[in-house]
Amino acid sequence: MLTLSLNNEPHTLPEPMSLSQAMEHWGLCNAMAAAAINGEFVPRSQYTTVTLHDGDTIDIVKPVGGG
Amino acid sequence: MSVQSHATSTDTPFVLYGETLSSRFILGTALYPSPQSMRDSIAAANTSMVTLSLRRQNPNTPSSVSQDSSQQDGDTFWQYIRDSGCRLLPNTAGCKTPREAINLAEMSREIFNTDWLKLEVVGDDYNLQPCPFGLVEAAAELVKRGFKVLPYTTDDLVLGQKLLDVGCEVLMPWGAPIGTGQGLMNRYNLRTLRERLPDIPLIVDAGLGAPSQAAEAMEMGYDGILLNTAVAKANDPIGMAHAFAKAIEAGREAYLSGLIHKSQTASPSTPTLGQPFWHQT
Numbered sequence: 001m002l003t004l005s006l007n008n009e010p011h012t013l014p015e016p017m018s019l020s021q022a023m024e025h026w027g028l029c030n031a032m033a034a035a036a037i038n039g040e041f042v043p044r045s046q047y048t049t050v051t052l053h054d055g056d057t058i059d060i061v062k063p064v065g066g067g
Numbered sequence: 068m069s070v071q072s073h074a075t076s077t078d079t080p081f082v083l084y085g086e087t088l089s090s091r092f093i094l095g096t097a098l099y100p101s102p103q104s105m106r107d108s109i110a111a112a113n114t115s116m117v118t119l120s121l122r123r124q125n126p127n128t129p130s131s132v133s134q135d136s137s138q139q140d141g142d143t144f145w146q147y148i149r150d151s152g153c154r155l156l157p158n159t160a161g162c163k164t165p166r167e168a169i170n171l172a173e174m175s176r177e178i179f180n181t182d183w184l185k186l187e188v189v190g191d192d193y194n195l196q197p198c199p200f201g202l203v204e205a206a207a208e209l210v211k212r213g214f215k216v217l218p219y220t221t222d223d224l225v226l227g228q229k230l231l232d233v234g235c236e237v238l239m240p241w242g243a244p245i246g247t248g249q250g251l252m253n254r255y256n257l258r259t260l261r262e263r264l265p266d267i268p269l270i271v272d273a274g275l276g277a278p279s280q281a282a283e284a285m286e287m288g289y290d291g292i293l294l295n296t297a298v299a300k301a302n303d304p305i306g307m308a309h310a311f312a313k314a315i316e317a318g319r320e321a322y323l324s325g326l327i328h329k330s331q332t333a334s335p336s337t338p339t340l341g342q343p344f345w346h347q348t
Contacts, residue, residue: 007123026126032145033124034174039166041173059123061174063145065105066120066158067095067245067273067295 005057013052020047028060035060074323075316081290083237083268084183084215086154090115091285092315093156093270094308095295096148104304106147112308116154118185118293121174156217158185163198165205172209184209185239185272185293186218194244199226203233210234219272222256224263231267238264239272239293242284246296248276251283261288278307278314285318286326 002013006026013022019042023029035042036059042050052058080087094114099105109117148155157175162168168188176182188205190198197220206216210233218230222240230238240260243249251257252274260269271284272293281292292315301307 006126011126028124028126032178034121034178036170036174039170041170041177043173044177061121061171061178062124062141063148063178064120064122064141065095065097065099065144066118066160067097 002052002054002056004052004055007059016051016053018048019050019052019058022052022058023047023060026060030062032062033060072320072324074320078319078323081268083217088115088154088291090312091291091319092312093118093272093291093293094298095119095293096144097295098299099304100299102143102147105144105299106151108298108304108308109147109151109153111305112298112312114153114312116156117148117151118156118158118295119148119179120158120160121171121178154183155179155181156183156185157181158219159187159205161189162187163189163201165201165208168201168205169208169212172214173212176214182213183215184217186216196244197221197241199223199229202226203229206230206235207233217270222253222260224256224259227260227264227267231264237268237270239270241273242271242280243274245273247274248297249274250276250280254287257284257289258287278310281311282314282318282321285315286321288322291315 002016004011004013013025019035019037037050038057081091090113092112092114093116094109094112095118096105099108157179159168159171162171165188168186172184175184186202186206186209188198188201190196190201202218202220206218209216216235217237217239218235219239220226220230227238227240240257243252268290270291270293271289275281275292275294276297284292294311298304298308298311
């Protein structure tokens with residue numbers, strides 16, 4: 001069991017997995033999402049190769065209005 | 068009959084980073100009462116570039132992040148933005164360090180597929196004043212990474228020069244703090260920027276509340292206007308977008324036509340020669 005922070009909320013994952021698998025687990029797989037782990041941008045091309053660790057902080061964002 | 072002035076017919080194109088924009092009005096996409104209002108305001112503004120941002124996406128509720136009602140339906144919001152055909156200018160609003168801004172910029176580039184970036188690095192929560200040191204540091208790194216950086220900056224001349232030194236080709240000084248509607252708070256500094264940097268595109272960004280303020284900035288020789296709140300929070304955003312568009316055009320035409328110099332003493336416009344009832348004393 002992994003405990004980590006997703007968008008500043010505590011979340012758990014049942015087992016170690018890739019960012020791609022985690023995003024699917026959380027229902028956040030879509031073309032208009034971008035991700036960062038521990039404050040560092042992760043390109044989409046690396047989603048399947050990056051593995052999440054216990055205590056990681058993940059940010060997943062989407063477009064919103066801005067000024 | 069439609070009459071086009073000599074001034075506007077000979078105007079130079081509005082060029083940023085080698086790209087010509089058809090409008091000098093850049094509009095934000097936040098705070099509107101509805102997505103439809105945002106869409107119609109973009110059309111009324113006749114803008115060719117809109118700003119937008121990125122915010123966290125909640126698990127399993129991908130459309131529920133936004134706090135203002137205009138984006139409660141995220142899909143509709145994005146669809147309207149795409150349908151507008153406008154160039155996208157993602158921002159790094161809310162970032163307080165160069166690291167945050169750089170990483171958000173990379174996320175924006177991936178999602179929006181553009182190198183263009185409105186760079187914001189906040190230095191103080193009270194007035195959301197840009198941090199000069201963080202802004203220059205972030206701009207330098209982002210330029211190295213291939214971004215076309217449009218920095219949201221103060222009206223400080225030396226800061227503007229430092230941003231140009233690290234590779235920015237456009238400056239966007241504030242008129243006043245974001246969302247205040249106070250207009251051009253420091254005309255001396257804004258005029259100084261214009262006079263010292265005559266060949267650099269300058270865009271007044273933020274703090275405007277009335278079309279007359281936008282017109283004044285354009286009369287000073289500013290190249291464009293970026294705003295959001297003054298339109299989105301107006302009683303009639305669509306009408307206000309149109310009003311700003313006209314004011315920006317009027318200000319530009321006035322600048323090109325050449326304003327007269329101010330004078331302390333009166334000077335009659337009606338000829339004095341032949342004044343009736345006048346007798347030499």
